[in-house]
Amino acid sequence: MIVNDSLLYLSCPPRNKGRWAGLWGISYGGLLKLVTGSILTVYVVFCLDDMMVLMDKKYPPRFLYPKEWQHLTMFILLTLNGCVDVMSRNLLPQRCVLLEKGSLVLTFYVLLLLLISHVQDTTGIELQIHYLLILVVFLLMLVLTIELWTPDTFQLLLIEAFLFLMMGSWLMQAGFILYRPVTGYPWQDDDISDIMFVTTFFCWHVMINALCLLGIYGLSALWHRCHCPSLKLMGSKEAPYHKGTVGPLYKLLQEVEQSEKDEQALLLSKSSS
Template identity: 80%
Template sequence: MGKFNGHFYPGLYLFSYGLYQTIVVSKAMIFNDSLLYPSHPPRSKGRWAMLWTISYGGLLKMVTGSILTAYVVICLDDGMVLMSKQVPPRFMYPKEWQHLTMFILLTLIGCVDVMSKNLLPQRCVVLEKSTMVLTFYVLLLLLVSHSQASVGVELQVHALLILVVFLLLLVLTTELWAPDTSYLWLIETFLFLMMGSWLMQAGFILYKPVTGYPWQDDDMSDIIFVTTFFCWHVMINASCQLGIYGLSSFWYHWFNPSLKLTGSKEAPYQTSHPGLLYKLLQEVEQSEKDDQALLLATSSL
């Protein structure tokens, strides 16, 4: 599993997830909508109405994590053996066991998402965010341990990946206190894009170099260019995120008039004129004073 497929396919999943989240966050920022409780257009209340409420993101995490977990086990001919039969016994396949732990955590995140959004009486956002934060704490520990036996180019590749995971962990931890902040979600999606694209790039660098020749650990220029490629990923992913936001804004404002009409209908209820309200209050107070004066005059008579 610690080969090309073990880096490329998880990276492809994370990159696809980052693209999807970028579209969701862009739409929420354009319409000033909530990210946790987005407003959806009215759906049919027929037989298939429940399908709109299913947590498809959680189901996708469960399915992807289960497939990758099964793939780790199938890749080994003699199965996931924990310890050898020799004396003294030694632990077997340490990196494969780390990969297995990562994918089991992904499956658990999906289970928590489905449970929170579809099984509990009320959605528990704190539970979802706490599970995500705890998972990335474990992932960071596994990656640090995973890179201890690495040297040269492989060490540099994993060190840059650890940097991305650490920054993502800080953002996710901050979201525990501000879960519906669009700017934090925007940074989070960018880091998911970085994590996914860099994992795919790591597969090519370590196991399938484009030139057909392996990278040299004793060549300093190779190690320097690993960091250069990482900086290119930063620029490309940032441009990709900006492009998605621009295309989403163009699409929703020019090719989706129904959403524009909905926003225009809701606008009068969301905005108020303080001067008009002040005049109405003054008129109400004046009418009350006139009524009181009339009552006093009547009582005196």
């Protein structure tokens, strides 16, 4: 972003630039989603003794393992989103950013529905953790939906990165709180101080992730200013197909400048005559 907005959506390099040139065009994010989602899907299927049975054989039949099936659905969504990213970046003739954004938005819509249903039978610490996670997912869903119409807005992209950081760090924190507490003692659902400290930890995550994002931005800006002053020109040449739209304010400024030039030329002609 510091260098050039066009660096956000680099096109795949031509295949005749060398044996290893094609590696730069691989969608590493899509591959990571695809591999991680596939591994987690297999793990959920095989972690149970009876291999994710949908319904029991009793009468009347009942659905089994509702949370595990929801986890499986989430991981399948992650895998499919990775497939869309890889297809858009490496298989289609021209990268379709709108397709990638739309797939990601749809994933978060479904994820939000699953998380709301996921907390139906939870209480105490687990409920508070999931409520805070739902808040982050909801905000991400709103930001990603708005980006479908304004994909190049710097502020939205910055908020998106921050919310993804929040989602990832809070999921790791939730795993330690629920399954492997640092103290070795489980958190108590009937202790109001434990529930309050869950929210306090979430606020600490907000501050730490904001500082992390600020530090990355500051170091990148310093590195670009000191060592890579010509990278902006290179970036604009690497992605000629992606051009930011000219805003109405910029057009208005151009019109004002042109009118001022016309007035000055008219005054000069009158004075000379």
